Amino acid sequence: MNIEIIKNNVSAALKEDLGEEYSGGSDICSIDLTANLLPAGVIISADLICRENAILCGRQWFEEVFNQLDKNITIHWDFSDGDPVTKTSKVCRITGPSRAVLTGERTALNFLQTLSGTATRTRVYIDAIAGTDVVILDTRKTLPGLRDAQKYAVRCGGGLNHRMGLYDAILIKENHISAAGSVQSALERARAINPDKPGTKCQFIEIEVENLDQLGQAIKAGATRIMLDNFSVEHIKLAVKTAGGAVELEASGGINLDNIRSIAMTGIDYISVGDITKNLHATDFSLLISG
Numbered sequence: 001m002n003i004e005i006i007k008n009n010v011s012a013a014l015k016e017d018l019g020e021e022y023s024g025g026s027d028i029c030s031i032d033l034t035a036n037l038l039p040a041g042v043i044i045s046a047d048l049i050c051r052e053n054a055i056l057c058g059r060q061w062f063e064e065v066f067n068q069l070d071k072n073i074t075i076h077w078d079f080s081d082g083d084p085v086t087k088t089s090k091v092c093r094i095t096g097p098s099r100a101v102l103t104g105e106r107t108a109l110n111f112l113q114t115l116s117g118t119a120t121r122t123r124v125y126i127d128a129i130a131g132t133d134v135v136i137l138d139t140r141k142t143l144p145g146l147r148d149a150q151k152y153a154v155r156c157g158g159g160l161n162h163r164m165g166l167y168d169a170i171l172i173k174e175n176h177i178s179a180a181g182s183v184q185s186a187l188e189r190a191r192a193i194n195p196d197k198p199g200t201k202c203q204f205i206e207i208e209v210e211n212l213d214q215l216g217q218a219i220k221a222g223a224t225r226i227m228l229d230n231f232s233v234e235h236i237k238l239a240v241k242t243a244g245g246a247v248e249l250e251a252s253g254g255i256n257l258d259n260i261r262s263i264a265m266t267g268i269d270y271i272s273v274g275d276i277t278k279n280l281h282a283t284d285f286s287l288l289i290s291g
Helices: 003-018 033-037 059-069 098-128 147-156 174-180 183-193 212-220 233-243 260-264
Strands: 043-050 074-077 090-097 135-137 170-172 205-209 225-229 248-252 270-272 285-289
Touching: 003 059, 003 098, 003 147, 033 098, 043 098, 059 074, 059 098, 090 098, 098 135, 098 147, 098 260, 098 285, 170 174, 170 183, 174 183, 174 205, 183 205, 183 212, 205 212, 212 225, 212 233, 225 233, 233 248, 233 260, 260 270
Parallel strands: 135 270, 170 205, 205 225, 225 248, 248 270
Antiparallel strands: 043 090, 043 285, 074 090
16 A cells, blocks of 8 residues: 555544644644543553454554554554454554544544455455456445545455546446447547557556447457446346457446355456445444553
């Protein structure tokens, strides 16, 4: 992960909690009104406990919260990102000035619970298709401001990232096809503007099709990667047969834990799942002072 992205995520989150007056550093007592209850200079230790089975993710964000508040805080981890943790697991111990530890507690936990929730949800989907060769991809349905973080969490959970944004790949969708006039003209225009060659800005060109007729048009037009939007399992099977392995196929739309295995068994190459980033269950963690 890019450390500057993490620093910016954390800085924004701390300002959200401490207000725009906060400019960094450990002089927080005048801003955190509750911190005035704590005597200055007291050193505490606290254990981070996981309250449910999960895949851990977000250590760097957790650490950065406390690093920005007080560099005297130390953290000893018992698990790494991507590790499974079980209910009642002690994930880490944090030691440092009481005011800074308690001021950063909620912000640090917010990052950890969100990213662990994303990684955990991804792993559930990965486990659901065990034994197949299908790759689980994420989508752009991420929390605003936390896309890089959530996509990192998807990787920790065992999935892979689709395009990061609108800047690194082309995905021609229904409205693009309508505006361009046809599947063929949309693909020709995309290739003319951004050839999908290794080392170029555009990592790949993909086109979304709504039915088997459009699939045929896309293959005829030379598409190398095609997204099947809301295809039934039977139509996905027909699409796989039609493509004959010459085109990469991705299933998308309406994917859930009830149908993902049957879709994976069709021979599809990729399945993109918005659920892993937009419908996550935040992992339950507690930070308890231990002495």
